[in-house]
Amino acid sequence: MALTRRHFVLALLAAHASRIEPWFRIAAAWASSPAGRAPWAAHRLAGCLRETEAARVIGRAYLATAPAEAGVEALVTELTRPRQNQEAGPAGTAGLKEWLAQRSRDDFAAGRVVSVDGWLLSESEARLYALVALLPRSATHASQDGA
């Protein structure tokens, strides 16, 4: 598997894993994910939602307005892109879910809002739903990790 620049950056992040342990795991998993299989990072993010079918419907509607984002890798990159004033997400699903919710609230505060059939959603939640929409159902019905 060729090492893309993005994979290299993520692998680099993995090397500094002592402070950003969960992203190390995500990055490491992503960098090593074989093609054709739902990437581990996407799986972890999608696993934060219980209402995956609802998310899938909204995600498909979002992707209809933003087809350029219809890629798992791009969505994971955007969803995990480091931001100022937000610490790296914790390892557990509950913590990661709250981390995403905070990211969504920060989007609203900063005006990072998208319209999905008139619904004004945060960029992060729309991308999270889109990610779910792109994953096979089997990948979004995995068990929670004990968070």
Next chain:
Amino acid sequence: MLESGGFDLDVATQALTKGQNVGFQYYDLGLIRPRIFGGSSSHWTGVCRPLDAIDFEHRDWVAHSGWPLSRAQLDPYYARAQPLCQLGPYDYDLTNWETLTTQALPFASRRLLTAFSQISPLTRFGQLYREEIGGASNIRVLLYGNLVEIETTPNAREVLRLHAACIGGRRFTIRARAYILAAGAIENARLLLASDRHSPAGLGNAYDVVGRYFGEHLTVSGAFFLASRDDPVTDLYKSQRQFGVNRYAYLVPSAETQQTERLLNMRTSLHGVAQLTALRWSGPGIQAADDLVEGLRRGEVPEDLPEHLWRAITDLDSISMYAYLTFLEPKKKIPAFLLTSHIEQAPNPESRVTLSDERDELGMRRAKLDWRFGDLEKHTFRRGMEILAEEVGRAGLGRVRVVPEGAHLEGPEFQHARGQFDRSQVPDHSGWPPPGVRGSYHHLGTTRMASDPRNGVVDANCRVHGVANLYVAGSSVFPTVGYTNPTLTIIALSLRLADHVKALLA
């Protein structure tokens, strides 16, 4: 007091108000301004609140804004107007009205605030004060007498007499030391324009301002709020009696937000929607087609998207277990609200009342209304809804849906919210106004107040510029109109004018 009507509605008298609409589609002018003792108080909704301080100020993003008065100058008269409208104390400080069960929505910033109106028990002035007026030794009331001309001296600097006419032919004149025109924004302008014996352009119209700046409050039911909590909208936002006073609250942009975002003033009320299925509309939805997403075709948006969204946001927001507890419950338990905004109309000299060539039964030229508004109102609505969406999302309260331009609200429960516009009449503002926009039966601004006669018809004392003994009362003197219903301000200004004239005549 010369009153066109009587104590009951008279069909022939009412027909005198018929007029012509030539601008944005508007209500039948012959039906919305009752000629009856007590005037518009015979059919008002009782919603009262003073204009905000910012409404009186010059705003550099609102052309022609600013009063020659401040809110502080009008406060004593607002306080006197409250009991006349059978309201509670002159207290519109929300902190004095919040209780444990009436809390404002907990926003994280002060971009949006909660404000409220007091609701009059629909005081019918013509009934409540009829006996007092009839018994006053210094008031003489003439019913069914219609003002048809204000005659001045040849130099138009002083009113000599009023010419009045009755249905059926009788005509007479009235002389007084001072005259106050109080016939509503359309008729005030009509009467001044028609009084052209010595002023060819109309009385008080040396600078072509009479009739211009006709304003309204735009009512827009064009958005929904889907709450992620079970009951975030407290009783504060419902029309309820509290401390012996009827009141209801709504959301408003702060003065700082108006300045930062260059918005007009507005308020947005929340009305509970019983069925989640009501959060739909016909018309354009998702406009996309991309093969990357399997199964998505143009316009293919599931009808139950609101329910999916509600399930998703309650999941992500992690606000409460309500979503889980009610997951299998009937959909109607999902808290959803129709958002109805009342938007200030910007002063617009092209929005105006003129005279038509058609004449009424008494020989007066009828009014012709060319109602117009433009981009600032559109920006205020769109940006206002975005800010609301951002703040409710930021606070984890839910999500907001804005009805796309060109869409139509569905369902009988929104019948009242449907607009009356023929969109073909607004070629200059494609997509605006949306079908949900309508006027609020508030006629404002045709004899606006300004210190400079080039910018207004009356001065700060409501005296017509250049005419010594002619005054105007009512909402036609409003230079800007805020978002609040006009009656309380009309009465406050009338009390101030009465004090002024009494002092002059003493």
